[in-house]
Amino acid sequence: MMEIMEGSHAVAEIVKYCRPQVIAAYPITPQTHIVEALAQMVANCEIDAEYITVESEFSALSACLGASAAGSRVYSATTSQGLALMFEVCFNVAGMRQPVVMSIANRSLGAPLSIWNDQQDSISLRDSGWIQLYAEDNQEAADLHLIAYRVCEDHSVLLPAFVCFDGFILSHTYEPVDMPTQEEVDGYLPPFVPYQRLDAKDPLSMGMYATPEYYMEFRYEIDRAMQRAKQVLVRAGTEFSEQFGRDYTGLVEGYRLDGADTALVAMGSICGTVKDAVDEMRDAGKKVGLLKIRTFRPFPAPEIADALRDVGTVAVLDKNISLGNSGAVGTEVKAALYGSGIRVLDYIIGLGGRDVRKEDIAKIVDLAEKGEGDMFYGLRTEVL
Amino acid sequence: MRELRIHGRGGQGSVTAAELIAVAAFESGVYAQAFPAFGVERRGAPVQAFVRFSDRKIRLRSQVYSPDYVIVQDRTLIGDVNVFQGLKDGGIAVINTEMAPDFGVPAHVQVITLDATSIALEVLGVPITNTTLMGAFAAASGEIEFSALEKALRQRFPGVMADRNVEAARRAYGMVGGAA
Numbered sequence: 192m193m194e195i196m197e198g199s200h201a202v203a204e205i206v207k208y209c210r211p212q213v214i215a216a217y218p219i220t221p222q223t224h225i226v227e228a229l230a231q232m233v234a235n236c237e238i239d240a241e242y243i244t245v246e247s248e249f250s251a252l253s254a255c256l257g258a259s260a261a262g263s264r265v266y267s268a269t270t271s272q273g274l275a276l277m278f279e280v281c282f283n284v285a286g287m288r289q290p291v292v293m294s295i296a297n298r299s300l301g302a303p304l305s306i307w308n309d310q311q312d313s314i315s316l317r318d319s320g321w322i323q324l325y326a327e328d329n330q331e332a333a334d335l336h337l338i339a340y341r342v343c344e345d346h347s348v349l350l351p352a353f354v355c356f357d358g359f360i361l362s363h364t365y366e367p368v369d370m371p372t373q374e375e376v377d378g379y380l381p382p383f384v385p386y387q388r389l390d391a392k393d394p395l396s397m398g399m400y401a402t403p404e405y406y407m408e409f410r411y412e413i414d415r416a417m418q419r420a421k422q423v424l425v426r427a428g429t430e431f432s433e434q435f436g437r438d439y440t441g442l443v444e445g446y447r448l449d450g451a452d453t454a455l456v457a458m459g460s461i462c463g464t465v466k467d468a469v470d471e472m473r474d475a476g477k478k479v480g481l482l483k484i485r486t487f488r489p490f491p492a493p494e495i496a497d498a499l500r501d502v503g504t505v506a507v508l509d510k511n512i513s514l515g516n517s518g519a520v521g522t523e524v525k526a527a528l529y530g531s532g533i534r535v536l537d538y539i540i541g542l543g544g545r546d547v548r549k550e551d552i553a554k555i556v557d558l559a560e561k562g563e564g565d566m567f568y569g570l571r572t573e574v575l
Numbered sequence: 576m577r578e579l580r581i582h583g584r585g586g587q588g589s590v591t592a593a594e595l596i597a598v599a600a601f602e603s604g605v606y607a608q609a610f611p612a613f614g615v616e617r618r619g620a621p622v623q624a625f626v627r628f629s630d631r632k633i634r635l636r637s638q639v640y641s642p643d644y645v646i647v648q649d650r651t652l653i654g655d656v657n658v659f660q661g662l663k664d665g666g667i668a669v670i671n672t673e674m675a676p677d678f679g680v681p682a683h684v685q686v687i688t689l690d691a692t693s694i695a696l697e698v699l700g701v702p703i704t705n706t707t708l709m710g711a712f713a714a715a716s717g718e719i720e721f722s723a724l725e726k727a728l729r730q731r732f733p734g735v736m737a738d739r740n741v742e743a744a745r746r747a748y749g750m751v752g753g754a755a
Contacts, residue, residue, distance in 0.1 A: 327634075366607070
């Protein structure tokens with residue numbers, strides 16, 4: 192049913208319908224309303240889950256890891272510095288192949304202290320072995336949780352996932368969301384069946400010591416699982432589309448790319464603003480389109496190359512900066528298009544909550560068409 | 576697409592007003608999006624919140640720069656903050672003040688003033704004017720039906736509190752020219 196609600200509450204509601212058995216979270220800044228709403232639902236017996244409040248994000252994810260290893264469907268949410276504090280545990284969760292799903296309300300990292308949005312937090316964990324999905328709006332933020340659990344718990348994948356949605360821009364925004372019923376979610380997401388679990392009657396160890404004779408093979412297996420996750424994401428997305436009528440069949444999504452000379456590439460809520468800007472530019476006769484990257488890990492390089500094969504210029508919008516190089520998405524799109532002859536330019540935008548308007552998108556397209564890029568866009572030179 | 580910017584001070588319920596106006600607009604059958612000017616909200620500090628209304632799904636995520644409407648909860652903000660900034664030609668400003676407008680109003684702006692503080696004090700017993708001003712906004716803009724506003728208020732507030740807030744909104748709605 193269509194309802195109007197805050198992004199954080201839409202996520203909390205959908206997580207409830209996913210029937211998590213253990214939720215562990217650190218409830219203090221940086222955090223969102225998601226875990227507050229879930230705590231209330233657990234207290235009201237709306238969810239049959241163990242809710243573990245802990246003293247740090249490190250402990251929150253550690254509790255999730257243990258509960259997942261014991262065979263529970265688990266959930267957590269964090270952002271920014273909270274995710275940074277989970278860094279070590281993130282690698283352990285992926286390495287122990289636990290299908291933990293965690294919402295990331297993307298925010299920037301200090302210093303300087305900033306509570307505002309960019310995607311530096313999750314991007315900084317791109318190599319940790321977590322699937323990373325990025326939502327354009329609150330509907331997608333909700334829907335991707337269902338898909339994430341389906342994919343992560345698939346026995347050919349067994350990896351954790353971040354469902355990323357822009358902090359404040361989505362998390363604190365009220366807008367209509369089509370919320371499924373419990374029955375509909377149950378019809379899509381079956382109960383978690385662990386591949387193996389900690390059991391005192393049948394002991395096993397996870398996360399053991401791996402000597403140089405074995406360590407590389409473990410890493411290789413995680414990478415293979417990540418590669419397999421692509422087709423599982425497509426399958427889960429296709430089944431989602433069939434059941435709910437919203438299209439998640441692709442790892443990337445093209446918007447008005449037919450006949451486009453210039454393509455913008457972006458992730459997250461900025462895609463909405465870009466779509467409006469593309470419509471205005473198309474009306475003015477400019478041949479522009481958008482490629483939205485929904486799945487950043489596993490990285491859909493062949494799908495991106497295929498979607499962009501007919502364009503001349505690509506402008507990548509990066510809400511992150513790999514300091515000393517360039518934006519992470521731009522770097523990877525360049526690699527995906529290597530040898531194609533397509534010109535790819537990168538633009539660092541919207542860091543620390545800097546607003547991005549339709550006019551900015553049009554200006555970036557102008558810059559890209561002149562071949563000017565690989566730059567921070569919109570710097571206030573007067574304060575430099 | 577039409578846009579609303581709400582000016583207030585921390586503690587006056589500007590963010591709540593934006594949310595409830597969006598809920599009421601949604602109940603009235605249009606797409607709506609409400610969001611605060613993200614910041615570290617402190618009691619008394621100038622704050623802003625925004626609402627967008629559209630007949631189509633709203634994809635735009637930037638802040639509001641050229642609103643069709645503004646609501647000013649506290650006239651002492653005028654001067655410190657340019658509450659009319661970017662307001663469109665023919666735009667409507669709903670301002671809480673007990674006085675005749677004694678501030679510079681741009682020629683292209685339609686100003687509606689009302690003493691929302693007195694209404695709120697009388698009906699609610701506290702000088703929290705957000706729900707009163709929502710009633711005035713509903714009548715001035717025609718963006719939301721009063722029945723939808725009432726529904727949104729009753730969803731948010733329990734029992735007597737809901738009755739009182741609906742009454743405050745109804746009085747303002749009537750004063751500005753609607754028949755609730």
